[in-house]
Amino acid sequence: MRNHYRDFLIRNWEESDRTRAAEVISYVLSEYGLGWEPNGADRDVVQVEEYYLATGGEFWVIEHQSQLVGTGAYYPIHRGEKAVEIRKMYLLSSVRGLGLGKYLLQQLEAAIKERGFQQIWIETASVMVEAVKLYESNGYNLTTGVETTRCDRVYFKLLHSGH
Template identity: 70%
Template sequence: MQAIYKDFLIRDWQTSDRDLAAAVIGAVLAEYGLGWEPVGADRDVLEIENYYLATSGEFWVVEFQSQIVGTAGYYPFRRGEKAVEIRKMYLLPPARRLGLGKFLLQELEKAIAAKGFQQIWIETASVLVEAIQLYESSGYQPATGVETARCDRIYVKNL
């Protein structure tokens, strides 16, 4: 994956991105009062190869002036036969309110559809108001069955 949105580069994650990507996610979680869980909900960030790359998923980073300012990924999910879960879609404050989140979500959806998946799930927390607005305005429907402790909302979209 490689895409450009304004002055942002969206590209495939590389091993050298591991600590920086984790730091971005940790910073956004802290900003919203959510905890970093390296042995729980955030283990996938430390093991991108196992959770994303080895399962037909993808994990991307967003760069601005050679600095990682965002992340996003997806991997197959057991809720459906051809289902994935979008995970770790986070942007640092300077990358927000520019339409980048919407662009990123659309690029994820295109990549997911191209691999033949038919359903997308997203878990989130009520404090992530901007994310919820994005998902709802992009056709995601509220669902039930949240599995992540720090999340209290789940959405689904059929492609």
């Protein structure tokens, strides 16, 4: 993955991004009063190889003027049929409101579809109002069965083949 949106670069995660990606995510979480959980909900950020690369998922980072400003990822899950969970979609507040989140979501969906998956799940927290608005305005339906402690919403979307 290597893609541009305005002057942002979206690319595949590399080993040297581990600390910076974790910093972006923990910073955004703290902004919403949520905790960084390296041994729980955020273990996947510390162990990207194991959670994403080894399972057929992808983890992307977003750069702006060689600074890391966001992340986005997904991996296959055993929840429904040919399903993935989109995870770790975080953007620093300085780069929100530019359409980057929507673009990132569309790129993730395209990559997921290309790999033959049909269902997408996303968990988030109500306090993350921008995220909630983004998912709801892009065809994600609120459903039940939250699995992550700090989240209180779970969304579901069916990808239609040949769409």
